[in-house]
Amino acid sequence: MDSVDGEVNAAMLTARVRLERPRAGSSPFELDVSLQVPPGITILFGPSGAGKSTVLDCIAGLARPDAGRIAAGQDVLFDSQAGVNCLPQTRRVAYVFQTLALFPHMSVEENVAYGLDGLPHKERESRVKELLKAFRVDKLRTRRPAEISGGERQRIALARSLVTQPRVLLLDEPLSGLDAELKAAIVDDLRAWNAARQIPILYVTHTRDEVDALGERVIAMDHGRVISEGTPMQVLEAPRRKRLAQSAGFENLLYGTVVDLREADGVMRVRLNASHCEIEVPLGYAAPGDRVHLAIRAGDILLATSQPRDLSARNVIEGRIVAMETRGTLVRARVDCGVEFIVHLTPGAARTLELVEGSRVWLVLKTHSCHLVDE
Amino acid sequence: MDALLLSLRLALCVSIILLAGGLPLAYWLAYSNWRGKFLLEAVVALPLVLPPTVLGFYVLLAMGPRGPLGKLWQTFFGHGLAFTFGGLVLASVLYSLPFAVQPLIASFESVDRKLLDASAVLGAGPLKTFWRVILPLSIPGVVTALVLSFAHTMGEFGVVLMVGGNLAGVTRTVSIDIYDHVQSLEYGEANRMALVLLAISFAVLSVVYAVNRQVGRQIGRRLWTPWTAK
Numbered sequence: 066m067d068s069v070d071g072e073v074n075a076a077m078l079t080a081r082v083r084l085e086r087p088r089a090g091s092s093p094f095e096l097d098v099s100l101q102v103p104p105g106i107t108i109l110f111g112p113s114g115a116g117k118s119t120v121l122d123c124i125a126g127l128a129r130p131d132a133g134r135i136a137a138g139q140d141v142l143f144d145s146q147a148g149v150n151c152l153p154q155t156r157r158v159a160y161v162f163q164t165l166a167l168f169p170h171m172s173v174e175e176n177v178a179y180g181l182d183g184l185p186h187k188e189r190e191s192r193v194k195e196l197l198k199a200f201r202v203d204k205l206r207t208r209r210p211a212e213i214s215g216g217e218r219q220r221i222a223l224a225r226s227l228v229t230q231p232r233v234l235l236l237d238e239p240l241s242g243l244d245a246e247l248k249a250a251i252v253d254d255l256r257a258w259n260a261a262r263q264i265p266i267l268y269v270t271h272t273r274d275e276v277d278a279l280g281e282r283v284i285a286m287d288h289g290r291v292i293s294e295g296t297p298m299q300v301l302e303a304p305r306r307k308r309l310a311q312s313a314g315f316e317n318l319l320y321g322t323v324v325d326l327r328e329a330d331g332v333m334r335v336r337l338n339a340s341h342c343e344i345e346v347p348l349g350y351a352a353p354g355d356r357v358h359l360a361i362r363a364g365d366i367l368l369a370t371s372q373p374r375d376l377s378a379r380n381v382i383e384g385r386i387v388a389m390e391t392r393g394t395l396v397r398a399r400v401d402c403g404v405e406f407i408v409h410l411t412p413g414a415a416r417t418l419e420l421v422e423g424s425r426v427w428l429v430l431k432t433h434s435c436h437l438v439d440e
Numbered sequence: 441m442d443a444l445l446l447s448l449r450l451a452l453c454v455s456i457i458l459l460a461g462g463l464p465l466a467y468w469l470a471y472s473n474w475r476g477k478f479l480l481e482a483v484v485a486l487p488l489v490l491p492p493t494v495l496g497f498y499v500l501l502a503m504g505p506r507g508p509l510g511k512l513w514q515t516f517f518g519h520g521l522a523f524t525f526g527g528l529v530l531a532s533v534l535y536s537l538p539f540a541v542q543p544l545i546a547s548f549e550s551v552d553r554k555l556l557d558a559s560a561v562l563g564a565g566p567l568k569t570f571w572r573v574i575l576p577l578s579i580p581g582v583v584t585a586l587v588l589s590f591a592h593t594m595g596e597f598g599v600v601l602m603v604g605g606n607l608a609g610v611t612r613t614v615s616i617d618i619y620d621h622v623q624s625l626e627y628g629e630a631n632r633m634a635l636v637l638l639a640i641s642f643a644v645l646s647v648v649y650a651v652n653r654q655v656g657r658q659i660g661r662r663l664w665t666p667w668t669a670k
Contacts, residue, residue: 162554
């Protein structure tokens, strides 16, 4: 870490933003959020239309909040009460758009050097070189954006926005459309670059995969509000709302009726609608006869080809596979047990068990894999 | 041949002035959020629907010795504006305004807004964004604006007749010259002139379209390939 950057360190991004109508034509909800983004990567997670990109636009100065305050460290970028509203070009907030917005008529090198006007030629050149190297695209200097691959374009967009030594980096689903491996490689390079600089990075995504892969602080948004924040485990494993549960990748959303409560054991039994299936789930605020919603992740369900015995898992349900579908390194099975479950397993497991459509199987569900979700 | 040279000179002057003035005007019309913008858009488009005589009539009044423009010109240059080459240029600029401004607006508006946002967050002010991003991506529109204002000025008749009259070497453009010859039943002369104009116009337009197409092909590959996602 060099000493010049020392002062910039530990500059937290704080944003309080209120906006009546985030975008003309979109569903009329009010955006009202308050975010603290410490140095390092913070994920802003939520379904499409939750208002995530609008928050980024406000921080970058491309949209104007009705009220609020945005500051990077000590520097106030926007303050409705004090009447401060810095222009986007003076905020030193880097922003990588989902479409990347590379200048199509410029070479890679010209794109990356775009933000460096006013610097001496030598320094400009060395900074461009450094960034192209940091993101492993130094061989593409003279190419145009149309002539390189998607992953390379994403790297160049990152290099272009970081070459200006911003104090905040905003990323709006910049890696969508890349496979997991490439994504991880780019994020590693980004982390390496940020290790010495420690700027706050706000990373917007709507996919759970990316949240898992990045594995850092998460702020979850929906309908213009922050609904929870913490580690990915805290935010994703304990959904507080049905909407979030869906977006957080619960493939199975089931409806049921509470049969009885076993308070001493901390569980209750729920009969799933339109079937005779009864499963044991964690105790919730419910009384016998109440209707409840359950969310179960497809990857949390075990499959057996003979009836399992002597298990700690409390729920074993018999069913039949109605469909199997391979998606990359994942096999998705639909199992009919009176109600239909979606189960994820690895191709290896599917081969070993010789699973085909029509196979008779038993589903094994741990009590605590069944999440109660509010309506 | 005087008439032909005069026409070429006029068209060249008008195209250059229209490009210089059309760029800021089109920029403003493309990006301003002003509510009354539609009024200015209507004014710019007026020459498209007005008969050239109506436009010429009012321009003539304005440029006359008692008109505001005429008086202004008189104080600066010591002579009137009507029936001079300068007056002709001014009238032609007004008359061809929509042909220059509208292609420019269209091409400015087709530049992806995200590129402008990207430019801003990279620290560029509006002027740098215009020169480095908007203009280079609007080259086809600039070429179209130049060709249309040149061609439209070459071919104009009514406005020139109203404002410029028919002074040999000063305001007698090629279209008026042809009209003159026909009036005096000199069909041979008229035909010679008309053929020359036809040949030149065709040659100029062919060259311009060929070049534009060539550039367009490069642009198609380099500038407009839908390389952005989706």
